[in-house]
Amino acid sequence: MTETINNIADVIGWEAIRTVVGLVGVLVVVVLNALILTWAERKVSGHIQRRIGPKEVGPFGLLQPIADTVKLLAKELLTPQNVERPLYYLAPVIIFIPVLVSFVVIPFDARLQVKDINVGILVILAFSSLSVLSILIAGWGSNNKYSLIGSVRSIAQNIAYEIPLLLSLLSVVLMTNSLSLRDIVEAQKGGGWYVFFQPVAFLVFFIAGVAETNRTPFDLPEAESELVAGFHTEYSGMRFALFFLAEYTNVFILCAMTTTFFLGGYHGPFLPGIIWFFAKTYLLVFVILWFRWTFPRVRFDQLLNFSWKLLIPVSFLNLIITGGLLKL
Amino acid sequence: MVTKIFEDIKKTLTGIDVSEASYGQRGYHLAVETPKGSLAGVAEFFERRSFYLADLCCVDYVDYLELVYFFNHHKTLCRVKVALKVEPEKPVAPTISHIYTMAHWYEREIHEFFGVYFEGHPNLTYLFLHDGIDHYPLRKQPTPVPEEDKKLLNSFRPEGEEDTFFVNLGPQHPSTHGVLRVVLKMDGEYILSAEPVLGYLHRMHEKMAENRSYVQFLPNPARIDYPGALLVNLVHVMTVEKLCGIEVPERAQYIRTITCELNRIASHLLWFGAFPADLGALTPFLYAFDDREHILDILEAITGSRLTYCYFRFGGLYNDIDDTFIEMTKRFVKRMRERFDIYERLVTGNVIFVNRAKDTGILEQGVVHKYGCSGPVIRSTGIPFDIRKTEPYAAYDKVDFEIPTGTLGDNMDRYNVRMTEMEMSLRIIEQAIAKLPSGPFKAEKVPKKLKPPKGDMYHAAESSRGEVGVYIVSDESDTPYRMRWRVPSFSNLMTFPALAQGTLIADAIATLGSYDIVVPEIDR
Numbered sequence: 001m002t003e004t005i006n007n008i009a010d011v012i013g014w015e016a017i018r019t020v021v022g023l024v025g026v027l028v029v030v031v032l033n034a035l036i037l038t039w040a041e042r043k044v045s046g047h048i049q050r051r052i053g054p055k056e057v058g059p060f061g062l063l064q065p066i067a068d069t070v071k072l073l074a075k076e077l078l079t080p081q082n083v084e085r086p087l088y089y090l091a092p093v094i095i096f097i098p099v100l101v102s103f104v105v106i107p108f109d110a111r112l113q114v115k116d117i118n119v120g121i122l123v124i125l126a127f128s129s130l131s132v133l134s135i136l137i138a139g140w141g142s143n144n145k146y147s148l149i150g151s152v153r154s155i156a157q158n159i160a161y162e163i164p165l166l167l168s169l170l171s172v173v174l175m176t177n178s179l180s181l182r183d184i185v186e187a188q189k190g191g192g193w194y195v196f197f198q199p200v201a202f203l204v205f206f207i208a209g210v211a212e213t214n215r216t217p218f219d220l221p222e223a224e225s226e227l228v229a230g231f232h233t234e235y236s237g238m239r240f241a242l243f244f245l246a247e248y249t250n251v252f253i254l255c256a257m258t259t260t261f262f263l264g265g266y267h268g269p270f271l272p273g274i275i276w277f278f279a280k281t282y283l284l285v286f287v288i289l290w291f292r293w294t295f296p297r298v299r300f301d302q303l304l305n306f307s308w309k310l311l312i313p314v315s316f317l318n319l320i321i322t323g324g325l326l327k328l
Numbered sequence: 329m330v331t332k333i334f335e336d337i338k339k340t341l342t343g344i345d346v347s348e349a350s351y352g353q354r355g356y357h358l359a360v361e362t363p364k365g366s367l368a369g370v371a372e373f374f375e376r377r378s379f380y381l382a383d384l385c386c387v388d389y390v391d392y393l394e395l396v397y398f399f400n401h402h403k404t405l406c407r408v409k410v411a412l413k414v415e416p417e418k419p420v421a422p423t424i425s426h427i428y429t430m431a432h433w434y435e436r437e438i439h440e441f442f443g444v445y446f447e448g449h450p451n452l453t454y455l456f457l458h459d460g461i462d463h464y465p466l467r468k469q470p471t472p473v474p475e476e477d478k479k480l481l482n483s484f485r486p487e488g489e490e491d492t493f494f495v496n497l498g499p500q501h502p503s504t505h506g507v508l509r510v511v512l513k514m515d516g517e518y519i520l521s522a523e524p525v526l527g528y529l530h531r532m533h534e535k536m537a538e539n540r541s542y543v544q545f546l547p548n549p550a551r552i553d554y555p556g557a558l559l560v561n562l563v564h565v566m567t568v569e570k571l572c573g574i575e576v577p578e579r580a581q582y583i584r585t586i587t588c589e590l591n592r593i594a595s596h597l598l599w600f601g602a603f604p605a606d607l608g609a610l611t612p613f614l615y616a617f618d619d620r621e622h623i624l625d626i627l628e629a630i631t632g633s634r635l636t637y638c639y640f641r642f643g644g645l646y647n648d649i650d651d652t653f654i655e656m657t658k659r660f661v662k663r664m665r666e667r668f669d670i671y672e673r674l675v676t677g678n679v680i681f682v683n684r685a686k687d688t689g690i691l692e693q694g695v696v697h698k699y700g701c702s703g704p705v706i707r708s709t710g711i712p713f714d715i716r717k718t719e720p721y722a723a724y725d726k727v728d729f730e731i732p733t734g735t736l737g738d739n740m741d742r743y744n745v746r747m748t749e750m751e752m753s754l755r756i757i758e759q760a761i762a763k764l765p766s767g768p769f770k771a772e773k774v775p776k777k778l779k780p781p782k783g784d785m786y787h788a789a790e791s792s793r794g795e796v797g798v799y800i801v802s803d804e805s806d807t808p809y810r811m812r813w814r815v816p817s818f819s820n821l822m823t824f825p826a827l828a829q830g831t832l833i834a835d836a837i838a839t840l841g842s843y844d845i846v847v848p849e850i851d852r
Contacts, residue, residue, distance in 0.1 A: 153517075216608060223834070294674070296609035296684060297680075298684070
């Protein structure tokens with residue numbers, strides 16, 4: 001067995017094997033995470049709303065997501081008339097690529113990372129802003145007015161919130177002098193989490209991140225009371241499920257990034273790093289679910305004002321202060 | 329007030345016939361008969377004095393059609409009926425839509441049901457009906473619709489505006505609360521103009537009333553306004569009682585008050601759930617329905633149904649209440665008081681909610697009389713207009729309660745007014761239970777077949793959405809000659825185009841949600 005692997009490695013190189021195994025691992029995490037999150041969302045919303053949530057399929061309704069997946073897979077893939085077919089088919093696929101790439105650089109544990117790229121932050125930010133492209137494609141290709149409004153909103157929102165997201169991260173980068181995610185986590189070893197040094201940056205990053213993932217109170221692209229379902233109004237079956245999968249994965253990535261940058265990543269006493277990592281991440285995921293079931297939605301102009309007039313100046317100020325203090 | 333208006337009409341308006349009517353028997357203080365030429369003058373006379381157009385309807389007396397305009401004043405009670413006779417062949421009447429904005433819709437309605445043409449009306453197209461009707465439905469003699477009129481559909485995309493961005497909000501849309509359709513002309517996210525298109529739930533209750541006896545019509549009102557079924561049930565019953573001169577025993581009056589207020593809370597709770605949902609918060613909906621369930625249980629115990637109640641009978645009630653009902657109600661009042669604190673924390677104090685609701689959808693006090701809005705919509709502008717106070721019915725004059733008002737007329741004010749109203753309703757229920765007299769719950773010797781004396785009667789009551797009125801014309805038979813329903817959602821919705829213009833689509837949806845419209849009531 002070992003010999004065979006060695007032989008293959010000689011031909012294509014260790015790096016390639018590592019990437020393939022890593023990507024398979026990433027896919028497993030993505031799918032498992034989506035299953036857990038659909039269950040968690042329904043359970044959390046249930047308890048917040050004084051209901052029980054799913055309980056029929058499996059213990060505590062744990063198998064509900066699987067039943068849902070089977071249902072979605074068995075559904076006929078409807079294509080409405082008058083859609084822009086190539087774009088309409090492409091959008092749910094495209095939304096998935098940036099999501100997968102972002103996973104590559106996240107350090108789940110000290111030795112568990114697909115690839116440590118020395119510009120890891122750039123990779124994540126660059127690819128996460130690609131997802132807006134597929135929302136635009138979906139909105140335009142659907143040939144539906146609600147979808148179009150939703151996708152246009154999404155673009156304005158992403159442009160506005162990418163800036164504070166980046167600015168707040170820059171102060172972290174200033175403190176570590178590195179763009180590599182592993183370096184950032186290692187710099188927080190021993191309880192020196194950046195959330196204590198950079199509380200403002202943490203808040204700005206998390207708020208902007210929630211806006212980037214289109215979650216309540218910033219879920220304007222899919223505001224169901226205004227735009228029916230926003231950019232995915234015309235999608236059903238597995239295509240719709242792909243959008244949802246991507247949304248849940250984006251939520252996970254955001255929380256994983258927040259954990260990595262501000263909450264010390266996999267560092268923590270007693271337990272293995274990977275458990276710490278997932279515990280912190282899912283705690284943040286719970287906060288996002290909590291937002292969703294308690295807050296109303298902000299209005300479009302309020303959303304933009306909040307970013308341009310508050311988050312961006314605050315994160316700029318924070319960056320300047322950080323730079324000044326580091327120089328001293 | 330009544331005598332002053334009476335003198336004023338005599339002094340300023342010439343050529344019209346004005347007489348004082350018995351308010352107790354007719355439901356209005358003054359009856360005015362005007363020729364066609366003076367109608368605009370009469371309307372202007374009332375508009376100058378801030379009277380609102382409570383209702384505009386038409387009655388077909390075969391020899392002539394009578395257009396009936398009801399005016400009333402928001403601050404001092406003075407109901408005036410203005411009648412205008414038009415010929416049955418090719419009926420033409422002058423419009424008052426340039427004076428009263430609300431007349432736009434009323435006149436369109438009369439045009440499609442009776443075939444009356446209003447000269448000078450800017451857009452005399454169908455309001456409720458589709459284009460396939462052959463005969464005017466409410467005429468007593470079969471009157472065919474002329475061929476050229478059958479095309480009078482509301483055009484969705486006007487010629488020359490092919491490049492304008494139109495959005496059809498509804499009839500299938502999560503935030504139109506039913507099958508209301510609003511055609512929005514948009515510029516990006518901004519609304520240039522909004523036009524409601526009605527009729528998707530039109531069932532012609534007014535025609536149904538003409539074909540069944542008074543008793544047979546009893547279940548119908550619950551289908552007109554389903555969240556506040558008892559409240560509309562009551563106004564129908566009261567109108568017929570007054571028309572026939574039936575005295576209702578004291579105990580029944582109190583029980584009517586209690587059950588109506590319970591129903592009002594249930595209706596407001598439905599709105600309380602739906603309004604934050606329109607703003608994106610889904611959780612309050614579940615909380616509101618949790619509480620509403622308790623009311624439904626209480627009402628189910630005595631009425632037998634959970635939504636479309638038919639509990640009131642001519643002269644009293646279907647059956648008496650018992651100690652269990654009183655016990656359950658008392659427990660509910662106690663529970664509900666505590667729940668308001670939760671609502672306060674969950675919704676009222678939420679920064680995002682306040683930012684969304686404040687300063688949006690502002691309805692100005694100066695223009696409300698042109699629309700004839702009522703209920704919480706008008707109270708939010710600062711006018712304390714509540715029929716429970718101005719024309720007390722049931723036992724409302726024997727209990728002590730206040731009318732909450734707003735100041736600005738925005739969505740937040742409408743929200744606050746309704747929330748305070750629920751607390752007031754609890755207060756009314758408590759007092760009514762404490763004062764509940766014993767005695768019969770049904771008037772004796774109410775004939776099985778009601779044949780009210782000849783004449784007409786307008787009676788209004790305060791439903792959870794505003795003034796709901798019934799105008800009955802009786803010809804001494806056991807079916808009404810004409811029954812007209814004046815519904816609050818209809819006139820409240822009329823303000824929507826003005827409020828939505830120039831706002832963002834999200835604000836327009838918040839405004840629509842704050843009205844608490846019920847589409848079956850609008851379409852009837």
